[in-house]
Amino acid sequence: MTDNWGFYERRSASEHMRVLINIGYKGAYPLKDYAELLSITINLYPVRANNRTTRNFVKELEQLESKLEHWLSQTSDAIYIGRINAARRLEFYYFLDSSRFNDQELNDWLEHNWPYRAQVYRKPDPEWSFYTFMLPDALEELFIHNAQMIYALIHKGDDIGQPRNVYHWLLFREDVDRREIVPMLEKRGYVIEKEREGRTDQGYPYPLVVSRFEDVRLDTVNERVREIHGLIEGSGGRYDGWGSVMKLSTFNRMRRSVKRSLESVEAAVRRMLPRRDA
Template identity: 65%
Template sequence: MTDNWGFYERRAGNEQMRVLVNIGYKGTAPPADYSELLSVTVNLYPVRERSRNNKQVIVQLEELESKLEHWLKRTADAVYIGRINAATRLEFYYYLAGGKLSGETLRAWLDEQWPHRAQSYIKPDPEWEFYRFLLPDSLEELFVHNAQMIYALIHKGDKIAEPRNVYHWLLFRADEDRISMEALLQKQGYVIEKEKESQPEQEYPYPLVISKYEDVRLDTINARVRELHRLLDGRDGRYDGWGSAMKLSAANRFRRYMRRGKESAQSTLRRVFSRGQSQSNQNQPGKR
């Protein structure tokens, strides 16, 4: 099974959790023989107390995650299915084939490799119930998409903390629901974008485009999507995504301009070379 990782935020009571889950197993039956759930929980208090800054804490935890993953893969061919990051702890979860690894062996490795407090257990979970618990619900799936989009923007050089018009697309089954939603959203400070195009769908033929002037940091976008998802509750409509213009620094704009110029020149050269090859072939003896 190919790994396919999704990241989202989940609220459980008063606790905020950041979840990373391998959604590559979603919709499939649990792999044969992988009937045991392995958990390792790291207490973050002692790590922070002995580290000088947050960056150092992150480096230590990333090193532990990498070592644990490689050791479990090599030792027990374990399947890494996700982690939960909360304010006070970091939890790693794997599935094992029954009897592949003992709790004592895991405990000994942790004592040798990790200087701080960590708890661990191995227990039966043949139906992968905990994995189903980790999978995102409909709202959390939107958060997964948000994280992917914002990561792509950062990778392209977007200054995500800089405000801009952020557009959101909504779709409705009935026009009266769209009209009532327009009035509600205007009271909430949204701009109704009458001039923006939106493609209706057969089951949702009434689109609505709205906007807010704000940044596109993950916390901002997730809060906005959560709000719109809540406002849609009880109406026969659905949220259909968001988008915005990129905000690049001067250096990134210049690099993007140069890259496009280079790609255009390479494309032109390929066309010229292709035509030259074609003419050369036509001039060869025996060619018609």
């Protein structure tokens, strides 16, 4: 099974959760030999209190996640399906073949590898109903795409905190629905990009491009996508993605400039040197 990890945020009436899930099992679950759900819950308060910086706090949790996944995979072939991070707790979830798992061995491992209390719980879940609960809905799938895009921008040197024109592509089944949504979007501060040609799709022949001038931090983009998705969901519309120009930080602009200069010098030197086969 190929891993395909997705990250998104889910809001309920009582809490705000950040969910990481392996979507790679979406087309194959449930796996009949893995009929038990294992959860390991970490109380975040003592962990946070024992770390002076957020960086160390996150690092300690990441190390636990990595070591725990490796140990459970090696000892019981457990399948790690993801985690849920709420304000007060962090929960790791696995599916098990109960015949290959030993509760006491896990408790002993936690005793030696984790200095804080951890709550361990497992129950039968042959239908993988909890995995179904964790799977993203249509809006949450957009959040996963947002996280992937922003990660790619950061990796390329984008300063995501810099404001820029951020474009959103919308599609509609009927032209009347597209025209009716325009004043609602303008009222919320969106600019209708009449000069930009949108992309059509089968069943959605009426595109609309809108923009706002703002940063592309994940929270900003998710909130904007949530707003637009909510507006057009009941109007025969479909959200089709967003994009923006890159805004490199000063350091990355200098680094790119130096790289281009070095490449130009290298190319000039190559032209000056005689060819070996001449």
